Amino acid sequence: MKIAIIGTGYVGLTTAVVLAYLNHDVAAVDKDEGKLNLLHEGKSPIHEPGIQSLLTEVQHTIRFTPSVADVVPEAELILIAVGTPPKKNGEADTQHVEQAAKEVAQVCLPDRHYTLVVKSTVPIGTNQRVAEVVASVFSERGLRGNVSIASNPEFLQEGLALQGAFYPDRIVVGANSDEAIDTLRRLYKPILEQTFDPPSEFPRPSAYPLPPMMTTDPNSAEMIKYAANTFLALKISFINEIAGLCEEVEADVTEVARGIGLDARIGSRFLQAGLGWGGSCYPKDTAALLGVAAQSGYRMPITEAARTVNFRQRERVVEKLHNALGTLNGKTVGILGLAFKPNTDDVREAPALDIVRALIAAGATVRAHDPIAIANARRALSGLQTPTTENQTNNRLSFTEDVYELPYDADALVLITEWDFYHRLELRRLAKQMKTPILIDGRNVYSPEEARAAGFHYIGIGRF
Ligand SMILES: NC(=O)c1ccc[n+]([C@@H]2O[C@H](COP(=O)([O-])OP(=O)(O)OC[C@H]3O[C@@H](n4cnc5c(N)ncnc54)[C@H](O)[C@@H]3O)[C@@H](O)[C@H]2O)c1
Structure with a gap:
């Protein structure tokens, strides 16, 4: 196709x-x-x-323009896959989609x-708006348009994007026309029937069931995307809220999560x-x-609370550091991880950015490491490195590609992104170089016993 x-x-x-890769004839703009x-x-x-090797494999078949x-x-x-960034008031800005x-x-x-498909995550009703935009252009051109519109929300997880694209849990299509649904069924046929030869980096998972293609109306498809992400976000916020209470009552949130997670x-x-x-x-x-x-004049207190709890986690970690060090002013803090999650260079809305900003504002000096995301984080935090006076630059933020430079003379380390690489660090070597070997393990990556045996004063999230 x-x-x-x-x-x-x-x-x-x-x-x-x-x-x-599935042999469609693709051009990308x-x-x-x-x-x-x-x-x-x-x-x-x-x-x-895996994206670089797959791109190399199919490069000669894709046109970029x-x-x-x-x-x-x-x-x-x-397929429209442009960004829908937040406006100042939090609403999604759909101008790129409409454009x-x-x-x-x-x-x-x-x-x-033509079948015009909106893959971007868009507010409910946007497909209708896209249909109006298309109709208005056709009317200006004095033509009767022949375009079917469909919503096909994307569920990819960064870091697992290709795995998820070849082996999705489901494909959701929202459309009012049978023609659009048939076209999308033909598009995804190799995935729906799993008839393609898997790329060597992405073998088909054993016992992977054929994914359903769920069809519905466009508004419900758009809502499915928001509801799915909000549900996942609030599941994480829920366990973070429990973790805070675990700290108060000396329970271990990793045990609690194991115990509740076993409930199917x-x-x-x-x-x-x-x-x-x-x-x-x-x-x-x-x-x-x-x-x-x-x-719509409708309140969503659960979603509001999920956000409040989420952003409180960033403040709590700064409080923990403050409590452990007495003050942050003049202290040096090493940051392990800047990307918002492992296996991506994406730092958009990453917890690390807020935490670094708060530490610098409190007078600390910050040295940060990430296996991949330093360039993006440097750009995102560039405001913190601008001159403070005419001749002076704020040099309280620096980045290092050598993780073992991070602890040198540091007062504390904070692990923010759970890269696999950090699981294998030589903790004893890190602790030895520090002024005070405090480790805040923001993702509960290390066993408290091992970290303590390596010489750290270990502080996890929701455990003791
Ligand atoms: N990143 C994710 O994990 C993810 C997952 C699911 C859904 N989504 C949604 O998918 C959409 C895209 O997300 P993304 O992360 O790929 O965004 P992105 O910012 O990485 O990419 C968007 C691209 O669109 C281009 N663009 C904007 N307007 C254009 C136009 N008129 N013509 C041609 N190109 C144009 C931009 O230059 C940019 O390269 C968003 O709505 C997002 O919410 C993202």
Whole structure:
């Protein structure tokens, strides 16, 4: 099938390489010249396990271009995968989606049928709005449009994006036209029937059941995406709330999570207490859902509470450090992990950013390490490194690629991202170099006994 994908970010690029691997004829459009330059050189602009090798494998079959006019007219199916960032009031900004829909409608050929699919995460009713945008462009062009609109929300998890694309739990399609549903069923046929030869890096999981393609109306499909993310976010916030109480009453949240997770109705996933969620989805999508609710005059106290508990985790870790050190002013803190989760270079809404900002504001000096995300974090935190006076720069924030430089003369270490790499650190070597060997394990990665045996004063989340 001839496909045009608008947007080559985490979602668009993952979708492009997977669909090309499944032998679809893929063209991808982006406005970001930097990204396009990299893609033309066969380099992935994002860090995602397996994406570079798969891109190399299918590169000669995908066209990357800045212009919708180059690729949309000949396409049968167009996927919109552009960003929907939060506005100041938390609502999702759909201007890029609407702009992409407009640009598509401007170049559609009058005598052809197209299926236009919104993959971006969008507020309920956006598919309807996209249909109106397309209809209005067609009317300006004096044409009768022949475009079916569908919602096909994306559920990918960064760090596991390709695995999830080849072996999804489900595919959700919201459409009012049978034609759009049939087109999407043809698009996903190799995945729905698992008829493709798995790439060597992504073997088919044993006992993987064929994924269902659920079809529904567009509004419900859009709501499914927000409800799924909000549910996962509140599951994490729930265990973090329990973790805080565990600290008060000397219970161990890892034991509590194990005990409740064994209940099949609850399940053990997303019950790891820690510093809470970040990234480009949960913070933005929970806020956007509250925005949708507010427009209807409806309150969602559970979603509000999930957000409150989540962002409190970032403050609590700074309080813990303060309590352990007496003051943060003049202290040196080493940060293990800047990405919002392991296996990604994405630092959007990462807990590390808020924690670093709070430490610097409290007078601490911060040295930070991450296996992949230093460049993105440096950009995101660049405001903290700007000159404080005309001739002086604020040098209380630095980054190191050598994790064993981090503890040198430090007063405390804080583990923020649970990269596998950190599981294998030589704790004794780290502790030895520190002024005071305090370790705040923000993801409960280490066993308290081992960390203490290595010489650390160990402080986890919800355990003692
Ligand atoms: N990242 C995730 O884990 C994830 C998971 C599920 C859903 N989503 C949703 O998918 C959407 C995309 O997310 P992302 O993380 O891939 O975003 P991203 O910011 O990484 O990528 C978006 C891309 O779209 C491009 N773009 C914007 N307007 C354009 C236009 N008019 N024409 C061509 N290109 C344009 C941008 O240059 C950018 O490269 C968002 O709605 C997001 O909420 C993201």
